[in-house]
Amino acid sequence: MSTALAQKRGLGAAIWDYLTTVDHKKIAQLYLVSGGIFFLIGGLEAMLIRIQLMQPNSDFISAGLYNEMITMHGTTMIFLAAMPLIFALMNAVVPLQIGARDVAFPFLNSLGFWLFLAGGLILNCSWFLGGAPDAGWTAYAPLSATSPGHGVDYYVIGLQISGAGTLIGGINFLVTIVNMRAPGMSYMRMPLFTWASFVTSNLILFAFPALTVGLFLLMFDRMFGSAFFDVGLGGNAIIWEHLFWIFGHPEVYILILPVFGAFSDIFSTFSTKRLFGYSAMVFATVLIGFLGFMVWAHHMFTTGLGPVANSIFAVSTMAIAVPTGIKIFNWLFTMWGGKIRMTSAMLWSIAFIPTFTIGGMTGVMLAAAAADYQYHDTYFVVAHFHYVIVGGVVFGFFAALHYWWPKMFGKVLNEKLGKLAFWPFFIGFHLTFFIQHFLGLMGMPRRYWTYQEGQGLDLGNLISTVGAFLMAIGTLIFVYNVIYTAMKEKKVSGDPWDGRTLEWSIPSPPPFYNFKQTPLVRGLDPLWIEKQDGKTGMTPAEPLGDIHMPNGSFLPFLMSLGLFIAGFGFIYQVDHKGWLALVFIGMGITLGSMLTRSLKDDLGYHVHKEELEEGGGNHES
Amino acid sequence: MANNTNSANKPVDFKKKHSKEEMKQQVITFALMIMFTLVAFGLVLAEVTSFFVIPILIILAIVQVLFQLYYFMHMKNKGHSMVSVMMFGGISIGILTIITFTTIIWW
Amino acid sequence: MSHDDVLNPKEMPHEPEKATHEGQNKFLGFWFFLGGETVLFASLFGTYLALNESNAQDPTRSEMFGLELVFIMTMLLLTSSLTSVYAMYHMKNNDFKKMQTWLAITVFLGLGFLGFEIYEFTHYIHEYEFTFQSSAMGSAFYTLVGFHGGHVLFGLLWITSLMLRNAKRGLNLYNAPKFYVASLYWHFIDVVWVFIFTVVYLMGKVG
């Protein structure tokens, strides 16, 4: 359906093409753009937070608005910026790294994206329709269950829908990695980014259902009068805390593992060395994922679980430092004896090591259960998690984007501008967050709209705000770089970095079928092996033949649109039952699309051998 | 559309036999499951002390579920290793969740 | 494999559900989904277990729950599990008609189950005024059992639509995985039910 239409040029056709695409590379672009925009929005919210806190007793924004701001900042950054950016990378890279023509479920892949976007848009609509959620990104009950207005309803519905999208995406990548590897690509030859994506997808699969249930309970309490968190009727607010963190802790590893994987590939490429201790790295990744499920209650040390539970969770949390340490040292020794090329991608990666180490170490300090009675819910925690999230995940995105940009778009991001963006961001980051460790210990709780004079907090907060402005400058330079590169930079070859893994063996950007012939993988770093043998590309594992491709489809968009509409119905039916009409319309659209999908045979189409010989199936491009 | 129902399938005799064998196992499984269910309900109706019954009930349930998974859902067959990893992953996290909710929700 | 081979295979392989690449993906993906569902239901069970004594003014579990109905429901669902096994047996033997028949029986049993469940709920509501809103235990009970009921309903709709849609087309490599996966789903529903009748009803009765 899309292929025929896409041949007609023009903006309309291009939009239609993206609305119906099931090509993982285009879906990656969709994730990248929307995740990027949400990052800017989340960053803008962070700036407003920092401006409010620049001086004591300030009322730049009101107390209620401040709570909405931190809630939306946290929620947007985690669910709407970091998650989609991870999926952007996974979509852009994983199939290429394992030598696959496509993901396992192209249709579901696009459904996952549109669901995420529908959820994200719903969440952000709250700003304009009576107020955003204001109970923190952790939405602790009963505050969230009783928060007036519709803010928290938007939180519940938005996250539920985008969470469904994430779950679908996770399953898609699990199956892709298990079933779609090229001949010879055994598990222990997979690049670390693919390994990390695999473990992350597992975490998604097992962690998101807990959030789903938690959101349902909260939704039922808020919209349908149930009593899960209503102590008057026997409810128990701690249930929410557990459900949220059973999801929430694995979530932070969902964020960090893929960038760990990206760093592994980057360190190895730009040191021109094989990754040091590959199997230990794989083992550490799996172990982090595994341990990640047993530590959630470290967010609840002050809830009152008792000394036994607190001690168990403290010790299991500390254990995670071991596999993470293995990674840090393996990265260092990958560079050891290598030939380090200081590109922008490498610069961000180099900056990541000390930054993340500090963040990890404050994490271990937090894990000392009793000491957390002092740290908990103070700026010390805020400092910890921005050190790991910004210093880990965001630095990781910048590094990975610089690294894979040529693969995604055929152009190398301007190196000068890349470095120019790095320095203000890096310096600004440490200015903003280092001082926050001390603010926290000096008695500044987090989620404080304002603080009183004479508590010794004024200077620290001012410094922190100045740092945030530097970060904003860095971000803007990066955005400028993207535009500049798109307009001014020249196309590059398929392998600009002297790469080692399969994605660099094909043109940039790759043709829509990725590999004309499936490559034969002979070991870890397959392309590097071939290069060492004096070849320029991969040896194919099959003769040239027809390639089977999936059809594009508008249905994922429709299904998500249906849920988008129904979401508003759910939110407002509390006020007036008439709004239920929206629920029926929306669910009708969604279920109708699902039915259409299952009734129609959709077998895809073939790119014929002849077309490929002519220089490659010009269905698109 | 042709009707495939009875197309000639000569070479699959062996496989057919294999399916038959499997089917027999499944019927036995079913019988056992019914039996376990009867026992479980019986125990409760007989009002045996709860201290005693609850562990038995849980064990009976677990065995039944393993039957379902391994025989009805074929997890015992080849090509299910990844499946097992995932299911047991899910099960262990599920167990951890349930233990939590029965111990450290109230204190 | 050409499209024709998929839709009109000259020869049905022994495991048609895994004969195509798409089929293999579907098979594995669905199992993964079930792994996720396990955690979902575990969370619901956990919530129920945490709240099962928070009945506020409502009667306690052992005062309310009756076992007769639950026993019948259990038998219905267990049997439907066996009938869907039969359906898959005939799928592997490429006997489409018999497969459809057994699926129909499965759906029938499932409907029976659902009917009893609805009856049970209305009974509790009218007899004991035990509702979704009357206590935390009520909320947890209806949510857990209701989620399962919702799964049953969805499974019925799914299997029925597969049966209707393919009635004319017969079995082929494109729809065999769909049938197989639907049957897995149905078994999983039964797995969950085994825990529901054990944990909610039997253990509730014991107290």
Added chain:
Amino acid sequence: MKGWMGKFRMLFLFGALSLILSGCGVDNISALKPEGYGSELLFDLMLISIAIMLFVFVIVMAIYTFVIIRYRQKKGQEDYIPKQTEGNKALEIIWTVIPIILLLVLAVPTVQATFDLADNSGSEEEGAINIEVTGNQYWWHFNYKGQEISTSQDLYIPKDKRVHLTMKSTDVIHSFWVPSIAGKMDTNPGDNQNTMSLEAYEEGEYLGQCAELCGPSHSLMDFRVIAVSQEEFDQWVEDMKNVDPEAQPESDVAREGQELFNNNCMSCHAIGSAPAGVGPNMTNFANRSKIAGILDPTKENLVDWIVHPDEIKPGNQMPSNLVNEDEAEKIAEYLLQLDHTDVTPESAEQN
């Protein structure tokens, strides 16, 4: 140095570290200036963990600096291909085992401290002081068990004595935190009650804060812990037990104020040892160090508060414009003479 960690503290680094850290922050607020049992124990634990972290960080940074200086690509190296090492078993074992040891070193005192702070056995003893802490949006209530004393916002305790708290909330979750004398503990709604203990080593007025997001005025939910000498505390208890809620004020204005207060405010507020109401208990109001936790105790501020509580603490439960400004003045006059004892925050500073 009390407790088992005394010896540790003598060790090398620690002295210096604690000196640097305790340079940060303001007395009676900062967790880095411990002045009580809990905070000191935790400060020691922090020092141990910081020392371990510094040790690790120095090693990581040493390797790191060496690597990026030594192995950067140099001119003429473009074609050089480094040796492709696969790994090194010995090294890998080292950096697995050493962290494990370090973590064990941290885990032992962690577990000890966790159990130490959870130990509430003293609360059963003869003469133990047990206080029920209730968090409310956005104020704190303290009920001295067995003593029939209720106060809000200011918590008086004797110095050098372990005071036992049981904590709950009437609405959402709050968290009770007095950084300079103890860690924090959540107050949960419902039956999920927590316990903790407080012990201040010095007399003083310590800032307490709410550390769990509880609504718009979460950041304004401050309270004070006032540690006084044992004699002063006994005196305070005595005085508080003998409060006469109906006592007639001396001035006419205040008497009018009393009238107005009784008519308009008593539905939520109380004076004397009445059980916790919808609003704070006003006993001993004249000696509050702050009004509503954050305002200086002046008359203008009080009038402001009575007329527009919502503008000062957004979202709080007290209705605004219950009385007009004139009436508020009179009520303020009344409230500001509710001086039921000579033990005041100032008593805590005389040392």
